[in-house]
Amino acid sequence: MTQARIAKYQAHTNIALIKYWGKRNQELILPVTSSLSLTLEAFYTQTQVEFSDQFANDQFILNGHPQSHEATTKVSHYVDLFRRTAGVTLPVKITSDNYVPTAAGLASSASAFAALACACNDALDLNLNPHELSIMARQGSGSASRSLFGGFVEWEKGSGEDSNSSFARPFDSADWDIAMIALVLNHQSKKFSSRKAMQHTIETSPFYKLWPEEVAKDLELIKSAIKQKDLKQIGEIAEHNAMKMHATMLAANPSFTYFESDSLKAMELIKNMRHNGLTCYYTMDAGPNVKILCPYSQSQQIKEQLLHYFDESQIIISQVGPAPFALDVSGV
Structure with a gap:
């Protein structure tokens, strides 16, 4: 033994x-x-x-x-x-x-x-x-x-x-002054796994051939913006990059999307908050939940606006996370 x-x-x-x-x-x-x-x-x-x-x-x-x-x-x-x-x-x-x-x-x-x-x-x-x-x-x-x-x-x-x-x-x-708010719109497992959705997009979306070129440009732009700590520019680049990714899925055959009605409602709310002077930008991955990039100093104000339309349990403010770390093991 x-x-x-x-x-x-x-x-x-x-x-x-x-x-x-x-x-x-x-x-x-x-x-x-x-x-x-x-x-x-x-x-x-x-x-x-x-x-x-x-x-x-x-x-x-x-x-x-x-x-x-x-x-x-x-x-x-x-x-x-x-x-x-x-x-x-x-x-x-x-x-x-x-x-x-x-x-x-x-x-x-x-x-x-x-x-x-x-x-x-x-x-x-x-x-x-x-x-x-x-x-x-x-x-x-x-x-x-x-x-x-x-x-x-x-x-x-x-x-x-x-x-x-x-x-x-x-x-x-x-x-520095940066945070992300997760707007959890759906706790359920997604309808299409990322792996299958990626492959379907590559194989059938005519927009996908442009994707690598767009990512290369966006990556250089956002790295420059991060070095300058320019959250407005970071947000603009990230939001556009996310929408370009989702556009490749909408153009797949058959078309599919992770957007739900609440996802679209959240995007419009974020645009309205931005119009009214708050610094906030959305991004979405392979799921309906919306993530909002913003200054941590404005996160509570943004949350208060979201509470008019979403339950408090759906709104989670996150600061920047660390690298992995060891924990005490149980039963040893």
Whole structure:
């Protein structure tokens, strides 16, 4: 009997301001374009791994519920990346708690795989650095590579089929007057998974061929705006980039959208608030929820305006989130 190897980590979600939409390699999760995100303090995942020869097989418990064979197998395959690197075959028990609405366009997979990657690295004494870990996290969920760092993070698309060329890196600590408000319009799992939606868009949308070119331009513009701490320009670029991404979906065949009536209502409210002098810009990912980039100093004022139309439980103000960190393990 070998001693159990245990570690537990907390990782935070990130929201892309320059979007990742489309893979050039499905298996390795190599993106068509680079992207840039902001890590959020309010949404996170806590994951504990325990490797032990006392387990008959791998176990996966999410939010207190044992997961299906299919879900466990998927996570097991991912953990195999770390087991192969460590040269071990020990079964693992994964206990994960998501403090994010799962699969609703709030990047729960990003924090989940980032926390899992960090916990596996620690428990198996691999000593991978954040750069190397971002490559490993990417292979679980593309956006997880960005959750390896706090603040503004750039995910480099890399080149060709070289898995090690695509990684995330910190760009700016975002330790200034900046926040994001999540407007949670739908807690339900989304109708179309991101993976299927991306591939359908690539294969059928005539607008998609313009997407890489637009992202490259937007990325350079937003990096310059971040260096200048120009939130107005950052917001304008991010809002337009998000709408261009959703336009590729609307032009797919058959067409589809993540917009719901409340999503559209929220966008109009944000434009009206902007017209009335507040600094606020919207972005949306693969889900109906709307995220609002704004100065933290104006976040309460914006929330008060939103309360005229949405319930307080739907409005979550988030400051900038940190890189993953270790937690005390339970029962040890």
